[in-house]
Amino acid sequence: MTPPEPAGPAATSRLYGLLQVAGITLAMATAAIREVVPRPAQLLPFPITRPDLAGAIAVRGAIIPVIDMGLMLGLAPACVHDGIVAIVRHQGGVTGLLLDCIEGIARLPESALGALHYPDDAPLHRLAAAGFLHGDTRGVVLDTAQLAAMPGLPLVPDSLAGQRQEHRLGHGAGDKVTCLVFRAGGQRLALDAHAIVATLPESALAPPPVTNALWVGSLAWNGVAVPAVDTLRLAGIGSLGRTPGRSAAVVIHVGPADSAAGTRARAALLIDGVDDIRQLPRHAGAALGAIGIAGTGGAHALVDLGGQPVLHLSATAITGDPRLAEVAAMQVPVAPEDTDGHQRLRGLPAATGTTSTANAWLTFRLGEARYALPLGAVEAVLPGDQPLLPLAGQFPLSAVFLHRDRPTPVLDLAARLGCSRTATVDEAIMVVVGMAGQRRAFLVDMLCSVERVPLQALRTQATSRQLPAATIRCRANETWEVLDSAALGLAGEATPPADIACLTA
Template structure:
């Protein structure tokens, strides 16, 4: 990734992980409106979507990486293109396009011929989150992965028309039909529960609603737009939009549909038609859209008012509400984040339980396979990995801790730490996530039996515990100081 153009990324969510693709590999994002059955031997293929006449397989990366698969509503499918072929990646939300500074991007070294799905990572300065960058070439090499040609290529056509395709979300608010680009929607909530007793309730902010363990300001979109106050509206559903400092929920009567269109030409709105016309981009003729779900009243009107997403996100009062995201315990800040205590980024991996190490301790992550090690003797299956001309003493972390030798997975890696002038590698069978964790660690937490087995090991007497993750993914995590462990091994 030396070309600066390759340092522009489209970021999306999977569970609460932030993943990214280089922009040149991100063909488009389409709503996940239902999957068709798709026979495939590839691990992680959960079905397929119809993309303009081409059946595109959809890959759930959680199953490839061995991660948990909670029943979260899939919002989108990210279409990845590599060497003229397509594959869909399941996503739970789209974050936008980012171009990190050079110092924020950290490449991941991978040995030739070995499967390693990450090209690197970068820090998002807007929300202080770490984004894992996927390697399209490595993804395309997953065993039996069915990548397909786009319909227009298979038919001998060009790709000009595909570039014009966009998706819009259609909704109704007090009888007024509204629309907005679907890629600006973080997620939708079909049955929002509004706490109207919140201190934020004022003007067009009705209070807060709960989402993923956080209280998010809820805006009456109808009132904010200054529409006819005589029309009744019910605020029965909501959609969330990401602002620079946090999320804001917009309440509407009904979300009708998400539809594709090749023609988003908008008619101008006459001046002084609405009190807050700055939030409206124009009028969308419903005849530009394919058949879609809507009410009889909306069909009779024959148009939608298109929201101007850029104007919404630039509004100072809405940005201020975005800063008022609160965890359920009452901490103000980004949704699901911890603002009252220092935090650090934690790389987690699988031993007999989920274990984390501060990512600042790890200077390199290399693919790990037994046959690539020049195995030596010793108590802990020590060996060598040669990387960039340096020999790295490498140990199986599970065996160092007295655990059974692990079964390797596609994310098996060697975590390299510095011990003075020496590099020490610890092999782990499965990487799990990169998560924000409270720091410094706290003692006194109760652990399950898997964690207790770890803590009883004489090779690692200084276990600590932290609360890691965000929202519904918050959990108690054992922390292992790999630098300290490396010093113990060097002293033997």
């Protein structure tokens, strides 16, 4: 697992493009990659002879030699079909590297790099600056200077170098930014590389623990289940229109760094695949909002890339989107286990007796809202028209009634949760929850079922009612929020009795 990123300016890391050939992942500094283009069906001839020369390619009016990187490294040749050519630059010269695919962008701290040892006559002995480990990806960092110095390597003048120099003299050196270009839902998008943590190949997408239009699943990365979102919906330009069982993704930083831990929240943007690494204008001529595009989509800019429109996403708008921050906070950690191996939510009682109810839940409705309680905490289910003694000024408690010859406080649960109870008192159902000899009761509109399914515990930092602290997913594939002590209005009592103490522990 990659160690946490240090906070502040002391953090030393570099952006690398991740390229693959013959099953090996090669990392190359993004500053050395001018662009990445698809391999044409037929390469052009080039007037030199060397065993790893694949031919040449015409890019922006220039003929650039193409070296088969697999053969250069003494490995298998690069893919004949569906390959890519990375145009690599060094000191005013460029050459093309024939590779299998582009995996994306990664920010590698120095702690992720390690020494490599190859025989002196191995090509990687000269070309490998270091090995790296980034999440589940292992590979080799290429030294661009050593690559350019390889005997007989053909380099041609970079036709864009003069344009870049002229641009720098006229507008300053900071007018370009390295971007990852990718596809999502048939759209071509670009995002500034500084916002990207990693790119993930196609992998299994676990269903989300809540029903939410933006959050469509979770992807495993670096030992964490990273919330994955609908990229087009986040960008405000539509929706992917599907919930894929597998997907590639771009993992990004979300919100400010945690000053105590030195880390930042992360989320995964679902994509179809990576296309390119490009330098794009830092300040676009006009965002879509200038032509009347409303909402989130108005912050992004349309740019021309090789004659094709690409939506350059505003990194500030994406990473600072409060909806994304809310989702990114909802990590799904591995919950602690009871002795019988069932997951538990903090604040809910353990099951007792010989029949385990740790993963058994009573589900009910309040209006349109769906909720669940641990079955082991439910002591009784009664008609709603119990004789009550009203309590004034004791919110969230509304009344007291006698149950089994003991006074039991009645909680106004609907008001506490901000929803509406639609059933009349005669139609409603009274649920009595008993813990450690104490009781609480509340009215619900209807009981639905008893579900025996695993608890989906979420991080307690979440505050949104749309993204609860824990849920279950029932057999009908519906999501039910599991109520904890805070939801029941018990967490704020000054001196809670023993039963409430067990809820708030």
